[in-house]
Amino acid sequence: MSDYDAIIIGTGQSGPSLARRLVAAGQKVAVVERKFFGGTCVNTGCTPTKTLVASAYAAHLARRGGEYGVTIGGPIGIDMKAVKARKDAVAGTSRRAVERSLKTLEGCTVYEGHARFVAEKQVAVNDRVLEAERVFINVGGRASVPPIPGLDQVPYLTNSSMMDVDFLPSHLVVLGGSYIGLEFAQIYRRFGSEVTVIELAPRLIPREDEDVSDAVAAFLREEGIDVRVGSEVIGVKQQGNRIAVDIRSAGTIAQVVGTHVLVAIGRRPNTDDLGLDRAGIATDPRGYIEVDDQLRTNVPGIWAIGDCNGRGAFTHTSYNDFEIVAANVLDNDQRHVTDRITAYALYTDPPLGRVGMTEAEVRRTGKPALISTMPMENVSRAFEKGETKGFMKILVDRDSQHILGASFLGLAGDEVIHVILDMMYAKAPYTVVQRAVHIHPTVSEFVPTMMGDLKPLQ
Numbered sequence: 001m002s003d004y005d006a007i008i009i010g011t012g013q014s015g016p017s018l019a020r021r022l023v024a025a026g027q028k029v030a031v032v033e034r035k036f037f038g039g040t041c042v043n044t045g046c047t048p049t050k051t052l053v054a055s056a057y058a059a060h061l062a063r064r065g066g067e068y069g070v071t072i073g074g075p076i077g078i079d080m081k082a083v084k085a086r087k088d089a090v091a092g093t094s095r096r097a098v099e100r101s102l103k104t105l106e107g108c109t110v111y112e113g114h115a116r117f118v119a120e121k122q123v124a125v126n127d128r129v130l131e132a133e134r135v136f137i138n139v140g141g142r143a144s145v146p147p148i149p150g151l152d153q154v155p156y157l158t159n160s161s162m163m164d165v166d167f168l169p170s171h172l173v174v175l176g177g178s179y180i181g182l183e184f185a186q187i188y189r190r191f192g193s194e195v196t197v198i199e200l201a202p203r204l205i206p207r208e209d210e211d212v213s214d215a216v217a218a219f220l221r222e223e224g225i226d227v228r229v230g231s232e233v234i235g236v237k238q239q240g241n242r243i244a245v246d247i248r249s250a251g252t253i254a255q256v257v258g259t260h261v262l263v264a265i266g267r268r269p270n271t272d273d274l275g276l277d278r279a280g281i282a283t284d285p286r287g288y289i290e291v292d293d294q295l296r297t298n299v300p301g302i303w304a305i306g307d308c309n310g311r312g313a314f315t316h317t318s319y320n321d322f323e324i325v326a327a328n329v330l331d332n333d334q335r336h337v338t339d340r341i342t343a344y345a346l347y348t349d350p351p352l353g354r355v356g357m358t359e360a361e362v363r364r365t366g367k368p369a370l371i372s373t374m375p376m377e378n379v380s381r382a383f384e385k386g387e388t389k390g391f392m393k394i395l396v397d398r399d400s401q402h403i404l405g406a407s408f409l410g411l412a413g414d415e416v417i418h419v420i421l422d423m424m425y426a427k428a429p430y431t432v433v434q435r436a437v438h439i440h441p442t443v444s445e446f447v448p449t450m451m452g453d454l455k456p457l458q
């Protein structure tokens, strides 16, 4: 038995920062990690995928070189081993930095192994049982693999095993037309694979507004991706050295035969092998740990932070969980999850930056609202760069003049959206940004213009 003030299970996006804060406050901390330091974001999520997005963008731009007056002798080639090596170098640098920082942190002991509760405040790892007054669970999640007939009989890929791919799949079939699936689909299409995306819902990224889904589907199709929506995967089987995917759409059965299948149908929390029952920690039916507005579980002294609590699914929400818990536990500064404004990005090219409510959500509230949209073709910077796909949309509460939400699908949409996000955090009326003088030529300069062009949402 070893005694600590705090045990942190998992080194995702909140655990390591919390370890540093607890140690700085004089606490003796144990950190347990079973695989890669830095968790999903660093090793199989944000960092490697955005590195691959960068390689794919370079290939795409090189192919378009002629449009800019750039001549490149011969066809554009992709060296997949070099692409992977670059990705590994970037992710590896981050992983080693997290590992080093924890292992050299005075007051922090790192255990490498699988942690499992054996009692309320007792966690077994390897041959030891650690005990502490406080336990913070930061175990994250993994790809959810649905029980599609035959899927377990074929060598399917997930976001994790995609990280080992150092060759060009001839035909990648992506099951799932949402955020993770679409990023991989465009990446591999730009590398040169034939790509098919199969989505059950009637449109891609169905949580977004219809005009956003349609615009994304249009530019992916334009790049040569075969997008099949309203299509249910009913079976998967090996066919020689290829994989056949049977789909049913509108009562018709069809088959897509590819060389590789990527399952990107959703995520599930890593809570099924954590011994939560031994500690009496409650989960919801999907396995997410139930927490209150300050991320406390039903067991006093145990918190759940990051994706495993189901309150966020992003690196920034996990990091914000750390900030909330650290403020509440160490600073007597009462912070809450519900103070957070929904914000995220889809890293296709062009990217989608999102904040607050969608137009559909605003309509459902029934509140009088104002809307402003602008096609990226009207944005001079986008025109100059030759990247005019997409549009920007802002929604405002007519009475309070507060911004309700925005969708920026277009050049730098993932960055420009922060103009809106910060206005929302400031709880400022839209008229403040309407009078701000933004820099020309940028995409952001059109945000004040759009605020001056708000019309009633019909």
Ligand SMILES: Cc1cc2nc3c(=O)[nH]c(=O)nc-3n(C[C@H](O)[C@H](O)[C@H](O)COP(=O)(O)OP(=O)(O)OC[C@H]3O[C@@H](n4cnc5c(N)ncnc54)[C@H](O)[C@@H]3O)c2cc1C
Pocket: 009, 010, 011, 012, 013, 014, 015, 032, 033, 034, 035, 036, 037, 038, 039, 040, 041, 042, 044, 045, 046, 047, 049, 113, 114, 115, 116, 138, 139, 140, 141, 159, 180, 270, 273, 274, 305, 306, 307, 308, 312, 313, 314, 315, 316, 317, 318, 347
């Ligand atoms: C392909 C992909 C792309 C993504 N892109 C983005 C993006 O661009 N932007 C964004 O904000 N988010 C993105 N995400 C989501 C983001 O990666 C996660 O939200 C983020 O990593 C937060 O994770 P976390 O802190 O909850 O834990 P994780 O990062 O998942 O880490 C959990 C850690 O706990 C360890 N662990 C689990 N169980 C145990 C156990 N029993 N004992 C010991 N250790 C254990 C795991 O090994 C892991 O290291 C992406 C995700 C994927 C899959």
